[in-house]
Structures are given as C-alpha cells and as structure tokens.
Amino acid sequence: MSVSSTPRAGGVVRAARLYLRPMRETDATETYCGWLNDPEVNQYLESRFERATVDSVREFIREKTGDEREPFFAIVLNDGDRHIGNIKLGPINPIHRFAEIGLLIGEKDCWGRGYAAEAIDAVTRHAFESLGLHRVSAGCYADNEGSARAFEKAGFSREGVRRSCCLSNGRYVDVILLGRVHDDTI
Numbered sequence: 001m002s003v004s005s006t007p008r009a010g011g012v013v014r015a016a017r018l019y020l021r022p023m024r025e026t027d028a029t030e031t032y033c034g035w036l037n038d039p040e041v042n043q044y045l046e047s048r049f050e051r052a053t054v055d056s057v058r059e060f061i062r063e064k065t066g067d068e069r070e071p072f073f074a075i076v077l078n079d080g081d082r083h084i085g086n087i088k089l090g091p092i093n094p095i096h097r098f099a100e101i102g103l104l105i106g107e108k109d110c111w112g113r114g115y116a117a118e119a120i121d122a123v124t125r126h127a128f129e130s131l132g133l134h135r136v137s138a139g140c141y142a143d144n145e146g147s148a149r150a151f152e153k154a155g156f157s158r159e160g161v162r163r164s165c166c167l168s169n170g171r172y173v174d175v176i177l178l179g180r181v182h183d184d185t186i
C-alpha cells in the first residue's frame with residue numbers, strides 16, 4: 001500500500017541551511033561508524049549496544065534503501081556539501097498515516113547550531129506535504145535535553161512520559177514522548 005497518492009520517499013528535501021538526501025551504500029564509511037561508536041554521540045541511541053562496522057552499516061543502509069515505508073536520509077549542509085548526520089522517518093503506518101523520527105548529528109562541532117531542529121522540521125514537512133502523513137512522533141531519554149529541545153523548536157509538543165523506561169548508565173530513565181500533527185499551527 002502506498003503511503004501517499006504521490007509518494008516521493010526517495011527525493012531530496014531542501015531547507016535553509018541543509019538538505020536531506022537518501023542514504024546510499026557509499027555512506028557506509030569509517031567516519032559514519034565513528035559517529036555510531038562514539039560514546040558521547042551514542043549514549044542515548046539504542047544502536048549503542050552493538051559496535052558498528054562498515055559492513056553492518058552498509059547492510060543497514062541496504063535494507064532501508066528503496067523502502068518507501070522507512071525513508072532514511074543523510075543530513076547534508078548546503079555549505080560545502082558536508083554530511084553531518086542522519087535522519088530516519090519510519091516505519092510509516094500507512095493506515096493511520098503516522099511515523100516516528102530518529103536522528104543523529106554525528107559531527108560534534110555542528111551541535112548547538114540548530115541543524116537538528118532544521119532537519120526535523122524539514123523531514124516533518126516532507127512527511128505531511130509529500131507523503132501525506134497526519135502525525136509524526138519521537139521519543140528521547142529525559143536527560144537528552146538537546147534532543148527534546150530540538151524537537152520542540154521544530155514544532156513538536158511534549159505529549160507524555162514513559163516512566164523509568166530505559167536503562168542508561170545502570171539506572172532507569174524516563175522517555176519523553178513528542179509529537180506534531182499536520183493541523184498544528186507552529
């Protein structure tokens with residue numbers, strides 16, 4: 001079942017300072033693995049429990065490529081075409097027309113410059129305007145303040161808390177649930 005009458009899951013999504021383009025197998029590099037294996041970057045990511053290798057990352061990208069239910073984008077700065085992170089939308093539920101966002105900005109010198117908020121807003125607009133989705137959501141560990149803040153800057157509302165949900169550094173932490181609906185005015 002198509003998620004939209006005009007699905008464009010594989011296209012490029014443009015924003016003011018960056019664009020999103022579909023991930024490709026050539027993005028499976030030591031740099032990308034370095035992001036995933038960096039304890040500072042992965043401390044709030046579920047991927048942290050397995051060490052990333054170029055082969056494992058290539059396989060992951062291969063699985064997602066061409067899957068219109070799980071668009072997986074590279075976040076690339078317009079300035080210098082620098083690939084700074086990734087953002088994924090999905091899996092898309094084509095019945096209820098919702099999807100979840102996951103992202104990372106792997107290049108740490110790019111943190112705190114508003115790139116995550118811009119990428120989240122861009123992929124959300126793409127979800128609503130090109131893919132015909134009604135709702136997009138995300139979850140983040142309560143102590144991942146930068147992530148919660150980036151989603152809020154991109155028009156997401158805090159909708160709830162999954163108390164004591166995930167193990168992080170030997171203790172259970174809350175997970176904050178965030179969402180944005182197509183009709184929301186931001």
Ligand SMILES: CC(C)(COP(=O)(O)OP(=O)(O)OC[C@H]1O[C@@H](n2cnc3c(N)ncnc32)[C@H](O)[C@@H]1OP(=O)(O)O)[C@@H](O)C(=O)NCCC(=O)NCCS
Nearest residue numbers: 103104105111112113114115116117140145146147149150
């Ligand atoms: C979390 C992450 C996506 C934030 O990206 P970013 O590009 O730095 O976020 P933005 O600059 O768009 O916005 C974040 C906001 O939170 C603030 N912020 C960033 N890191 C913060 C931190 N550690 N503590 C408190 N505030 C923080 C920023 O200053 C900004 O607020 P402001 O515009 O009011 O100044 C990025 O740090 C990252 O990818 N981390 C590793 C992976 C990860 O945690 N992914 C999210 C999983 S849910």
